[in-house]
Structures are given as structure tokens and as C-alpha cells.
Amino acid sequence: MAEILYGEPVAEALSAGTAAMVERLRARGVTPTLAIVRVGEKAGDLSYERGAVKRCRAVGIDARVFALPEGASQGELMSVIASINSDRGIHGCLLLRPLPGHMDERAACEALAPEKDVDCVTLSSLCGCFTGEGRGFAPCTARACVEMLDYYGVGLSGRRAAVLGRSLVIGRPAAMLLLSRDATVTICHSRTPDAAAVCREADILIAAVGRARIVDPGYVNKAQTVIDVGVNRAPDGSLCGDVDFERVEPLVGAITPVPHGVGAVTTAVLCRHVAEAAEGAALRR
Numbered sequence: 065m066a067e068i069l070y071g072e073p074v075a076e077a078l079s080a081g082t083a084a085m086v087e088r089l090r091a092r093g094v095t096p097t098l099a100i101v102r103v104g105e106k107a108g109d110l111s112y113e114r115g116a117v118k119r120c121r122a123v124g125i126d127a128r129v130f131a132l133p134e135g136a137s138q139g140e141l142m143s144v145i146a147s148i149n150s151d152r153g154i155h156g157c158l159l160l161r162p163l164p165g166h167m168d169e170r171a172a173c174e175a176l177a178p179e180k181d182v183d184c185v186t187l188s189s190l191c192g193c194f195t196g197e198g199r200g201f202a203p204c205t206a207r208a209c210v211e212m213l214d215y216y217g218v219g220l221s222g223r224r225a226a227v228l229g230r231s232l233v234i235g236r237p238a239a240m241l242l243l244s245r246d247a248t249v250t251i252c253h254s255r256t257p258d259a260a261a262v263c264r265e266a267d268i269l270i271a272a273v274g275r276a277r278i279v280d281p282g283y284v285n286k287a288q289t290v291i292d293v294g295v296n297r298a299p300d301g302s303l304c305g306d307v308d309f310e311r312v313e314p315l316v317g318a319i320t321p322v323p324h325g326v327g328a329v330t331t332a333v334l335c336r337h338v339a340e341a342a343e344g345a346a347l348r349r
Contacts, residue, residue, distance in 0.1 A: 067216075067318040069291075071208075071325045074215040075332035079123050082332070085339040086124040089346065096342035097126040098182070098334070099148045099157045103141060103167065104134035108295075109160040112331075116158065119331040125338050128154070138167050142175055149177040155345055156182035156338040161233075179344065182337035184237060193237050196244045201337045206237040208329035209270055209291050210245070212320065218268065218289050220245040226263040228252045228279065228306070229272035234293055238270050259283075271306035279307040281315050290319040293326055 086096050098120055102109050113129065120127040130144050141163075148157050157180045163169045173185040181189045184203040192199030193206075201207075213220060225247040229235035239249045247268070252259040263269050263283040269290045271279045276296035284290060294306030305322030313319050320326055 069320045071328035075328040078332040083123040098338045103132045145175045155342040204333040220247045223267040225268040226266035227270045234272040277308040
């Protein structure tokens with residue numbers, strides 16, 4: 065049986081450090097504050113918003129929600145982002161995506177001030193993540209994967225890692241973070257010949273393709289650590305990951321569950337990024 069890598073202990077450890085940072089900042093008269101921008105009322109967005117607000121409050125971060133209706137115009141969204149950029153009391157901004165189809169998501173992302181980009185939506189932040197220069201913040205979920213591995217003592221240097229999925233939101237940034245820690249990384253995608261065989265050879269597998277239970281026993285080996293980033297709805301309506309947990313869990317060394325896995329760590333990373341952004345803003349003044 066595999067070791068089950070639960071996210072909540074990782075999130076609690078991260079949050080304890082963040083709470084200490086926030087306490088020091090508040091003692092200096094700085095109240096770390098996150099702006100959450102939401103367009104519409106998609107269930108997934110509302111769930112993430114609730115989790116983020118709860119985690120912020122737990123560590124002493126103020127959270128302000130800017131909610132726009134589904135039919136809001138691009139101009140209305142850009143106005144909200146501009147107001148966040150100009151508000152010195154706001155240190156980080158989470159723009160819930162994807163935006164409605166009538167909106168220009170890239171334009172909205174690029175309008176955000178890079179120093180307030182705590183989830184790597186701007187090209188400037190992505191550049192920092194890909195070059196390893198330390199500029200900006202990595203995507204919260206990508207960093208959460210690495211935090212999970214670190215907490216559970218999974219070494220990265222010299223290890224073979226496969227990342228299933230090449231999105232700019234998780235797959236590619238996660239690969240870059242692993243590479244920066246001296247892992248040897250292969251990114252697999254829909255055009256990879258026999259992706260299962262590539263994944264099967266890896267010591268670490270990060271599944272971030274967004275397809276329910278696509279990772280079956282043919283993708284894994286008995287010594288492997290599997291990080292499942294996927295959040296999907298199974299045909300029976302239950303929540304599941306990209307990994308077929310019931311079939312894969314007996315065949316690997318360690319695995320994250322869905323739910324109760326990476327998700328909790330993602331919001332903890334978000335809070336850490338806000339605290340770090342607030343600290344950076346205080347130093348610039």
C-alpha cells in the first residue's frame with residue numbers, strides 16, 4: 065500500500081510560517097491584503113474563493129473580494145484591476161480564471177501590476193519562473209507540488225520527474241521548479257508517443273492534464289511518488305483527480321489523494337505569496 069500524502073499537514077506547516085511573517089508585518093503597521101477578482105459565480109471559483117478567504121483569515125491576512133457579474137464588460141474588469149494596482153493597501157491580487165469567453169483574459173492578466181501578481185498570471189512573472197531569476201511568484205499550484213514533495217522528504221536532485229500536462233498554469237511552471245532543484249524533467253502531452261511508458265520510468269509523476277482518471281496502472285511503478293493536481297467530476301458526480309486512485313494507489317510508493325491533497329497547499333502558498341509581496345512592498349517604501 066502506498067503512503068498517502070495528505071495536503072493539510074503541509075498547509076498547516078506553511079501557514080504557521082506565514083502567520084509569523086504576518087505578525088511581524090502588522091507590528092510594523094503593514095496589514096498584508098489580498099484582492100480576489102471574480103467574474104460570475106462558477107461553482108469552482110466560489111469554492112476556491114471561500115477556501116482562500118478562510119486561509120487568509122487564519123493567518124491574519126485581509127481578503128477583499130471584487131465580484132463582477134457574468135456579463136460585465138472588459139472595461140469594467142480593467143477598471144477594477146486598475147484600482148487594485150493603485151491601492152497601496154493591497155499587496156496581492158488573485159484573478160480567478162478562466163474568465164468568461166467574451167473577455168480578453170491575456171489583456172486582463174497583463175494589466176495587473178507584476179509586484180501584485182501572486183499567482184503568476186503576467187508574462188513578467190512567468191519569465192521569472194522560467195529563467196529562475198527569482199523575479200515574481202510561481203503559480204500557487206505549481207509551487208504547492210514542490211512544497212508537498214519537500215514536506216514528505218522526497219528528494220529532487222538527480223531524480224527523474226515526469227509532468228503530464230504542458231499548460232502555463234501548472235504543467236510547464238511545475239517542470240521549471242523541479243528543474244531548478246536539479247531534477248531531470250520530461251514534459252508529456254497529447255502528442256507524446258506512449259506517454260504512459262515515459263511516465264512509468266519516472267521517480268516522480270505530476271499529473272496535471274485535467275482529464276478524470278487518465279493515469280491508470282500503466283503510467284506508474286512501485287517506487288514512484290505521484291502528485292495528482294487534477295480536480296474533475298467523475299461520471300457519478302464525485303470529485304476525482306487525473307489519477308485513477310483506486311487502481312493506482314496499491315501500485316506506487318506514495319500518492320496524493322483528491323480531495324484532501326494539493327488543493328489545501330495551494331491556498332497556503334497563495335497566503336505565503338501575499339505575505340512576501342507585502343514584505344517586499346514595505347521594503348520599497
